[in-house]
Amino acid sequence: xxxxxxxxxxxxxxxxxxxxxxxxxxxxxxxxxxxxxxxxxxxxxxxxxxxxxxxxxxxxxxxxxxxxxxxxxxxxxxxxxxxxxxxxxxxxxxxxxxxxxxxxxxxxxxxxxxxxxxxxxxxxxxxxxxxxxxxxxxxxxxxxxxxxxxxxxxxxxxxxxxxxxxxxxxxxxxxxxxxxxxxxxxxxxxxxxxxxxxxxxxxxxxxxxxxxxxxxxxxxxxxxxxxxxxxxxxxxxxxxxxxxxxxxxxxxxxxxxxxxxxxxxxxxxxxxxxxxxxxxxxxxxxxxxxxxxxxxxxxxxxxxxxxxxxxxxxxxxxxxxxxxxxxxxxxxxxxxxxxxxxxxxxxxxxxxxxxxxxxxxxxxxxxxxxxxxxxxxx
Amino acid sequence: xxxxxxxxxxxxxxxxxxxxxxxxxxxxxxxxxxxxxxxxxxxxxxxxxxxxxxxxxxxxxxxxxxxxxxxxxxxxxxxxxxxxxxxxxxxxxxxxxxxxxxxxxxxxxxxxxxxxxxxxxxxxx
Numbered sequence: 249x250x251x252x253x254x255x256x257x258x259x260x261x262x263x264x265x266x267x268x269x270x271x272x273x274x275x276x277x278x279x280x281x282x283x284x285x286x287x288x289x290x291x292x293x294x295x296x297x298x299x300x301x302x303x304x305x306x307x308x309x310x311x312x313x314x315x316x317x318x319x320x321x322x323x324x325x326x327x328x329x330x331x332x333x334x335x336x337x338x339x340x341x342x343x344x345x346x347x348x349x350x351x352x353x354x355x356x357x358x359x360x361x362x363x364x365x366x367x368x369x370x371x372x373x374x375x376x377x378x379x380x381x382x383x384x385x386x387x388x389x390x391x392x393x394x395x396x397x398x399x400x401x402x403x404x405x406x407x408x409x410x411x412x413x414x415x416x417x418x419x420x421x422x423x424x425x426x427x428x429x430x431x432x433x434x435x436x437x438x439x440x441x442x443x444x445x446x447x448x449x450x451x452x453x454x455x456x457x458x459x460x461x462x463x464x465x466x467x468x469x470x471x472x473x474x475x476x477x478x479x480x481x482x483x484x485x486x487x488x489x490x491x492x493x494x495x496x497x498x499x500x501x502x503x504x505x506x507x508x509x510x511x512x513x514x515x516x517x518x519x520x521x522x523x524x525x526x527x528x529x530x531x532x533x534x535x536x537x538x539x540x541x542x543x544x545x546x547x548x549x550x551x552x553x554x555x556x557x558x559x560x561x562x563x564x565x566x567x568x569x570x571x572x573x574x575x576x577x578x579x580x581x582x583x584x585x586x587x588x589x590x591x592x593x594x595x596x597x598x599x600x601x602x603x604x605x606x607x608x609x610x611x612x613x614x615x616x617x618x619x620x621x622x623x624x625x626x
Numbered sequence: 627x628x629x630x631x632x633x634x635x636x637x638x639x640x641x642x643x644x645x646x647x648x649x650x651x652x653x654x655x656x657x658x659x660x661x662x663x664x665x666x667x668x669x670x671x672x673x674x675x676x677x678x679x680x681x682x683x684x685x686x687x688x689x690x691x692x693x694x695x696x697x698x699x700x701x702x703x704x705x706x707x708x709x710x711x712x713x714x715x716x717x718x719x720x721x722x723x724x725x726x727x728x729x730x731x732x733x734x735x736x737x738x739x740x741x742x743x744x745x746x747x748x749x750x751x
Binding site for chain 1: 657660662665685688
């Protein structure tokens with residue numbers, strides 16, 4: 249029983265830091281920020297509350313920026329030079345999940361790109377730990393006339409779960425019928441916010457970008473609703489794992505390609521034809537000829553969780569490694585994801601997970617581990 | 627009155643004759659959070675003080691439980707295998723992990739008593 253001692257001196261804080269402390273959160277360092285890992289209810293209850301009602305997450309540590317050019321075509325091309333996503337064909341108000349790639353087709357980061365309603369302006373949200381590197385990389389590769397503006401005076405919260413829409417409509421009625429993967433500028437209880445219908449839990453919900461000065465007051469209003477509770481990073485991780493979603497730096501990184509990561513769907517059809525994104529030759533080669541390994545879901549057959557770093561075997565052959573693993577509270581048992589040799593990637597394939605020196609039976613499983621419940625209109 | 631001792635790794639040992647019952651402290655279960663899995667040793671196994679006796683896992687992470695005394699495993703708590711949350715509910719009582727027949731009772735005497743452990747935990751804050 250031991251936990252590493254950590255100095256929390258030089259950590260950054262989000263605009264909601266005081267609120268977390270007031271709510272009794274256990275604070276931990278994460279990506280350079282002092283963040284709530286859980287509140288007094290604990291990870292298990294927070295996870296289940298999000299799947300049953302509405303969970304509110306502080307994700308202000310993530311990097312937000314506007315990318316502004318003279319028109320959509322120009323700004324979108326600047327993003328397309330660094331990603332395989334179809335950004336030019338995004339409709340106004342639409343959001344796309346895409347990937348910043350390196351020249352070998354490895355993933356520098358995954359990010360959300362929103363075409364705002366202002367012509368030529370894209371809104372980017374990137375991972376906290378990658379923010380500085382991403383924005384430096386983007387800024388260094390922009391054509392003249394396109395500029396990146398980091399938004400450091402904004403908070404970002406997520407409201408997720410089957411009751412999220414009902415709760416949020418009390419503060420911004422227009423949000424109720426907003427389509428999945430679209431964003432709108434809305435007045436939320438009088439505060440001008442950018443509201444995206446998206447998330448990282450597999451549930452319906454919103455991500456809400458709020459001016460920092462209004463963030464704590466608005467968050468308190470949302471939390472005063474009986475269905476809403478604050479949720480920490482612990483449950484955020486178990487929720488996204490059950491939803492089969494990648495955590496950057498664990499399930500994807502500079503050494504994994506989108507094809508290996510089973511993110512081929514994020515490569516636009518037009519982009520494949522144009523073959524002009526970083527690492528296109530390698531990635532298109534893997535689309536044609538297959539990749540050597542693939543990201544898959546794994547379901548242990550006994551109750552022992554298989555954590556990140558667990559080796560995966562088929563007989564005596566080491567065929568892969570777990571990149572995220574733990575206990576899925578809604579699944580009610582251990583779940584994991586990891587990379588295996590492509591020959592063993594088919595759902596149902598029997599494998600062994602080497603946990604504490606002992607091989608334990610598991611099967612490759614389709615993801616998500618829980619049903620996705622995104623808003624698809626009434 | 628049962629005699630109880632503690633380790634700086636937040637295990638407790640309660641002794642009755644030459645039988646030691648081992649568990650994790652209330653402080654430990656609180657630090658761990660919701661326990662979702664427990665792995666216990668085989669009955670009959672001999673373990674030395676400092677060896678891994680069991681594994682306890684929360685949603686977040688796995689931790690080892692080390693035995694503070696040497697001996698032979700004579701019983702394990704199958705209730706917490708079936709219902710791991712029992713560790714959170716009663717870490718110092720029904721949430722025990724392992725019973726050992728001690729081979730060197732002197733090891734027990736070297737451990738922290740209740741007051742020393744209390745001071746130790748207060749020093750962690």
